[in-house]
Amino acid sequence: MAARFTILTPDAQFADDAVIERQVGGADVDFEIRRERDRKKIPDEAYARCDALLTWHELKVDQSVIDKLTRCRIIVRAGVGFDHIDLAAAGAAGIPVANTPDYGTSEVADHAMGLLLGLLRSIPAYDQALQADPVGGYTLEAGHLTRRIRGTALGIVGLGRIGTATAMRAKAFGLEILAYDPYIPRGQEIALGITRVETLSDLLAASDIVSIHAPLTPETHKLFGEAALSVMRPNAVLINTARGAIVDLDALHDALQAGRIAGAALDVLPEEPPPQPLPPLIAAYHEQPDWLRGRLILTPHAAWSSPESAADARRLSAETAVAYLRNGALRNCVNEAVLDRKKLRR
Template sequence: MSSRLRLFTPDAQYPDDGTIERQTAGPDVDWTICRERAPESLPDAALAEADGIVVWHEMKINADFLARIPKCRIIARAGVGFDHIDLEATGRAGIPVCNTPDYGTSEVADHAIALMLALTRGIVSYHEHLVQDPIQGFNSALAPLVRRSRGRTFGVVGFGRIGTATALRAKAFGFRVVGYDPYVSPGTEIALGIERVQTLEALLATSDIVSLHCPLTTETRGMIGKAALQRMKSNAILINTARGAIVDVPALIAAIRDGEIAGAGIDVLPVEPPRADDAIALAYRDLKAAGVADRLLLTPHAAWSSPESAADARRLAVETVMLYLQDGKLRNLVNGDYLAATRR
C-alpha cells in the first residue's frame, strides 16, 4: 500500500501550481488543484482519494460535497471565515474543520482604518473630482465627510484579533474607542485600554465610526439592517471588513441616500461578485444618481490582500492539514461542538 497522502484544493486563489502548498506539505504528498466554484465541475476520482481538503472561500462544503470525499480526514479553510462550510454536516461525518485565523490580521485592520480615512479625509472624493476637472475640482470643500478624528468615538463590533488590531490603530489616531463583544471575557477591554459597552444598540448610538469585526453566524446575519442603521448617528460612518451578509446592503444604501447615516466603506458583500441586479451593482453604475456619491466606498474583498498575507494563508492551511494527518494534532478547530456530539 502507498504511504503517500493526497490533498485536494477545489477553489485555489493563486495562479501557480501550488508552489507553496507542495513545498509545505513535502515530497510525499500528491495534490489536485482546481479553480472551480461549482462542485459538479470537480473530478470525482480525485475527490474520492483525497485525505484532506484545503478550501478557500468559493466552494461550498455541504452534505453533497462530503458524500464525494469518503477518505477525507480533515478540511482546512485557507482563511478566516467559514460560513460556506456546513459545520454540523462535517461534524456528523467525523471530519474536523479548521480555519486559518493567524494570517491577514494587520492587513484587514489597516484596510478598515484606510476606508475610514479615505472617507473622513476625502481622499477618494478629491481624486475623483480632480480627475473630472483638475481646475474646478481643485476645491477642498468638495468632500462631504471630512472631519477631525481626534476626540471622536470609534466603535468596534467584535474585538477578537482583527477587532483588537483595529482598535489599537484607532486609538493611535486619537479616537475614543468603545467595543461590543459578548463572547470576549471581561477584562479584555481593560488590557486594550478601550471602553466596553454591553449592547450593540449602545455602541451604535454612541459611535461616530462603527467598524464590524465579527463572524457571520445565525446571530449576526443581517444584524446591521434598517433598525440598526436608524440607531446610528446621522453623521456616523459604517465600515465592514468582516462578512458581507452581516449588513443589509440595500438598507445601507437607502440609509446613506436618505441621510440616516453619513456614509460607509465596505469590502465584503453577501454575494461576491455582486449580481448585475444587486443594489450595490446598480448604485455603482451611477453613484450620483443613487444619491451616495462621495459617501460610499466599495473594495473587492481585498482587505486581507497582500503578497505576504496570501503566502501565510497558503502555508498555514497546509501546515494545519499535515499536523493532523501526520501527528493527529488539531489547531484552530471550528466544528468541535458538532464533532463532540457525534462522538458521544
C-alpha cells in the same frame, strides 16, 4: 515506508502549481489543484480520493460535497471565515474543520483604517474630482464627509484578533474606542485601554464610526439592517471588512439615501462579485447620483490581500492539514462542538 497523502484544493486562489504547499508537504504529500467555483465541476473521484480538503472561499462545501469525501480526514479553510462550510455535516461525518486565523490580521486592520481615513478625509472623493477635472476640481467641494478624526468615537463590533488590531491602530489617531462583543472575557477591554459597551444599540448610539469585525453566523446575518441602522447617528459612518451578509444592502441603501447615516465603506458584499441585475446600492454606486457621491467606498474583498498575507494563508493552512494527516495534531478546529469523534478517520 511513509504513508502518502493527497490534498485536494478545489478553488485555489493562486496561479502557481502549489509551490508553497508542496514545500510544506514534502515528498509524501500530493496536491491536486483546481480553480473552480462550482462544486459540481470537481469530479466525484477527486473528492473521493483526497485525504484532506484545503479550500479557499469560492466553493461551497455543503452536504453534497461532504457526502463525496469518503476518505477525507480534515477540511482546512485557507482563511478565517468558514460560513461557506457546513460545519454540522462535516462534524456528523467525523471530519474536523479547521481555519487559518493567524494570517492577514495586520492587512485587514490596516484596510479598515484606510477606509476610515478615506471616508472622513474624503481622499477618494478628492481624487475622483481631480481626475475628472484637474483644474476645476482643485477645490474642497467634493469633501462632503471631511472632518476631524481625533476625539471622535469608534465603535468596534467584534473584539477578536482583527478588531483588537484595529482598535490599537485607531488609538494612535486619537479616537475614543468603544467595543461590543458579548463573547470576550470580562476585563479584556481594561487590558486594551478601551471601553466595553454591553449592547449593540448602546454602541451604535454612542459611535461616530462603526467598524464590523464579527464572523458571519445566524446571529450576525443581516445584523446591520433597518433596526440597527436607525439607531446610528446621522453623522456616523459604517465600515465592514468582515463578511458581506452581516449588512443588509437594501437597508443600507435606504439609510444613505434618506440621510439617516453619513457614509459607508464596504470591502465585502453578500454576493461576490455582485449579481446582475445589480442590487440598488451597488447600482447607485455605479451611477454615482448626487445624493451618494463621496459617501460610499467599495473595495473587492481586498482587505486581507498582500503577497505576504497570501503566502501566510497558503503555508499555514497546508501546515494544518499536513500536521493532522501525519500525527493527528489538530489546531484551530471550528466544529469541535458538533464533531462526532467516534467517526474520526485514522
